[in-house]
Amino acid sequence: MTTVLDPTEPELSSRVLRLVRLRRDAAAAPATARGLRLTAPIGSLNLPDLTAGAREAVAALAAGEHSEEDLAALVAAKDGDAGLLRWQLTRRRLGLAGMLEHSVTLVDEHGARQLAGLRPIGRGACEPGPVPAPTGQLKLSRFAAAAVQDGALLVRAPGSPLGVELASSAAGLLAALADWTSPAALAQLPGGLPLEAARQTLRLFAAAGLLAPGAPGDEPELDEQRLAQWTAADLVFHARTRRPTTVAGYGGTYRFGDRFGPEPASPPVRPGERVSLAVPDLTEIAFNDRPFSQVLEERRSLRDHDEDAPLTVEQLGELLYRSMRRRQTFTGSDGQELADRPYPSGGAVHELEVYPLVTDCAGLKPGLWHYATDRHELELVAEPGPATAALVAGARESALMKGDPQVVLLVTARFGRVMWKYETVAYPLILKHVGALYQTLYLVGTAMDLAVCGLGGGDAADFAAASGIDFFTEGTVGELVVGSRALIERQDIGVPRSEPKR
Known part of the structure; x- marks a missing residue:
């Protein structure tokens, strides 16, 4: 498993794990002697010529969550170091096709608990972006909407094919991000997440388009007419119904x-006077x-x-x-x-x-x-x-x-x-x-x-x-x-x- 520690944190006993898996509504089946076919509500992806290690890695992704390092080690054990480059190309194809889910898990004295997951809902690439700087200013987009889906709290932004599932231990981020703040400030809140856990979770927020553009004093969502004229409900309705790539079924x-x-x-005939x-x-x-x-x-x-x-x-x-x-x-x-x-x-x-x-x-x-x-x-x-x-x-x-x-x-x-x-x-x-x-x-x-x-x-x-x-x-x-x-x-x-x- 990947261990990411931040030396500025006073508590070094916690670990932040970045994990990946095949999207939950996808299935893998043999297509050829050496190939696989992945199917999901958004479509299918053919992987026609896989090495033994790559096939085992895809099977592992279909079975559950793994770190990128674990997958690389699995491929190298079967194909040697020469197979790693081909695996990275295959891994990139999976991400760009929206066939993967990403999650952030915190391991501390309370055990292992998943904080958030980046989940593809529609059609589009599902890859987290860069980790935000500890002191960078962040704010939740005023268009973000949260709803219960599949037994979890799913937060989405209009026009994005991705959503972020939040566990109860990370749900407080929504309220904390109502105004401009920073990962470092979020880590100082009572009951807040460790700094690196907050940064990695916000990385998923950014990938799903949940963070507002601009900075304090420069807020396009409020200052530019093209964005200011929309209410959150109207933009969600418009984007959801007019952008088929953002939903699984249309x-x-x-x-x-x-x-x-x-x-x-x-309707049935009504009783009474006619x-x-x-x-x-x-x-x-x-x-x-x-x-x-x-x-x-x-x-x-x-x-x-x-x-x-x-x-x-x-x-x-x-x-x-x-x-x-x-x-x-x-x-x-x-x-x-x-x-x-x-x-x-x-x-x-x-x-x-x-x-x-x-x-x-x-x-x-x-x-x-x-x-x-x-x-x-x-x-x-x-x-x-x-x-x-x-x-x-x-x-x-x-x-x-x-x-x-x-x-x-x-x-x-x-x-x-x-x-x-x-x-x-x-x-x-x-x-x-x-x-x-x-x-x-x-x-x-x-x-x-x-x-x-x-x-x-x-x-x-x-x-x-x-x-x-x-x-x-x-x-x-x-x-x-x-x-x-x-x-x-x-x-x-x-x-x-x-x-x-x-």
Whole structure:
């Protein structure tokens, strides 16, 4: 084992071990008489022509942790000193391919305990960098995020394919690195790590991109607009979903396919009151509709409703029918029941549902309703009450309306419809679907001469309280207010209107 001692430390009985192993989700199998093939979720690596010592070293890495010196000794015993150079080239290939994990272990009077591990999650090289100077200034990046994964605390930075697993004995580093400090200062903290242990652990932090750039008084994360404009949550979401190399699984991986069955295209029929909606004549509508380009140019976010002539249940039914009714269902090759609606949906999963929250709609009593896309009818979910009132108030404030909206279309997602198939991109895919539905409702509403206004946010907890639906199973991901178009429109909000150029 490698022993690294720092003569400046008062306690010389401790040893810091730097160990390496094959990544835990990789497997080695014979490929040829002298070669091996390593496979992992990120891909595979062929090692076609290995010496006997190199094959034994790779097998040792697959079995557990070893020091670099132990591996070199193992190779030399089989291949002699001449085989060490070839082993170093093989070892470098393993690191650059992201097939290795590194760890720091402290051995002292309490025994041997692992402090931290550098773990590859996505695709990219996994090699620690230089050891930081004892007095160098360091700080944790404000974008770093910690989460429990595989029974350990994993700390990651946006855009990095690597993460650092921290043991409880080293977890205090996160709080200590909230401001600029140095390895020497960290070693002086009560209950802190020995200096060399802190330096070697911070070496893993640097490799995983967890340390902030700059220095005291020169902090790009705070001073440069390109970094300062991001919140930690937004950057993590963006980097995770738009950089496939940072994750092990991306896209249609069916990671839950062997644990849960796919959800049906429609939720169960609700007990209680139901209202059948009239089916509009699409042939007549197509004949009478304004040209598409005119509808597109006339689309506006209209917040004002005509109180004297509110939206009718027939208009609401036509809007929903033309925008999101189910036209057909079919079974995909994966066994999932899929659907077809007027707007697009990735994989035809169509997880979105609409809940009209009615305050003033001619022919329909107030309350929270659900639109059954397969039957073209409304199901009563909740009578008016404090929970629905909170939803109405939130929509009114978000839309900057002077009065209550006639109808709020609460768009929800049945998350399992998407997450059963898609990994990493599941939630952003849902948001893309919401945007497609927004535009569809806007254009159909404009063609019908209705007032439609999409909202930028809402409270999914309020919807859960009003509907009684589990927050994690189905929740709101979008909201629009809909009503009859006012005869006189306000000009103090929204995009300034001007006459079209001819």
